[in-house]
Each structure stands twice: as structure tokens, then as C-alpha cells.
Amino acid sequence: MHTNDFATFFDLNSVRKDNVGCLSQFYIKDNYRQYGIGSVLFNMSIEWLRQFKDVEDYFIYVSNGNADALEFYTRKGFAVSHDILDGFIIVLRK
């Protein structure tokens, strides 16, 4: 059983392999949104993560209230897993 500070973030007890993938600090500058750039970079990030065969769990963090980002990742196939820091951060998982 894994117990460390990251357990809150990744819910490590439910992770079977040694490593997890995490997409974080992923921002497109305001005026450049809605042109498909986010989707291209998102797909490249996931493709890059896929080369690591010991990673089967992917996590993304979104601030509570960030409906656009939540919608974006939901459409990419991620689902809400749990929230952390008293609901301040929503954890998405695939």
C-alpha cells in the first residue's frame, strides 16, 4: 500500500502500477483559445505519456469553478474522480 504526501493527489491506493501520468500547468493564452491549439497539445501530451508502459492511470487537476477546462477534459474522455483541498481542486482521471 502506498502512503505518502502524493496519496491525496493521486488516490494511490487505487493505482496498480508504479507510476502515474499527470497533465498539469496546461494553459493556452487567452486570445489563442478556441482555435484547436489546446486539443493538439493535449493529444501530443497524451501520446507522449503513452510511451511509458508502466503508466496506466492519467490524472488532471482543475480548479473548482473552471467550467471551461472541466468541459474540455470531459470531452477528451476524462471523468471526475474526486476533489481535494476541501473541494478547491477537482481531480479528473482516465
Ligand SMILES: CC(C)(COP(=O)(O)OP(=O)(O)OC[C@H]1O[C@@H](n2cnc3c(N)ncnc32)[C@H](O)[C@@H]1OP(=O)(O)O)[C@@H](O)C(=O)NCCC(=O)NCCS
Ligand atoms: C482548456 C484550454 C486548455 C483549451 O484550450 P483551447 O486551445 O481553447 O482548446 P481547443 O480550441 O482545442 O478546444 C476548445 C473548444 O473550442 C472548440 N473549438 C476548437 N476549434 C474551434 C474553432 N475553430 N471554432 C470554434 N470552436 C472551436 C472545441 O470544440 C472545444 O470545445 P470543447 O472544449 O467543448 O471540446 C484553454 O481554454 C485554457 O488554457 N484554459 C485555461 C487553463 C486552465 O484553466 N487549465 C487548467 C489547469 S490544467
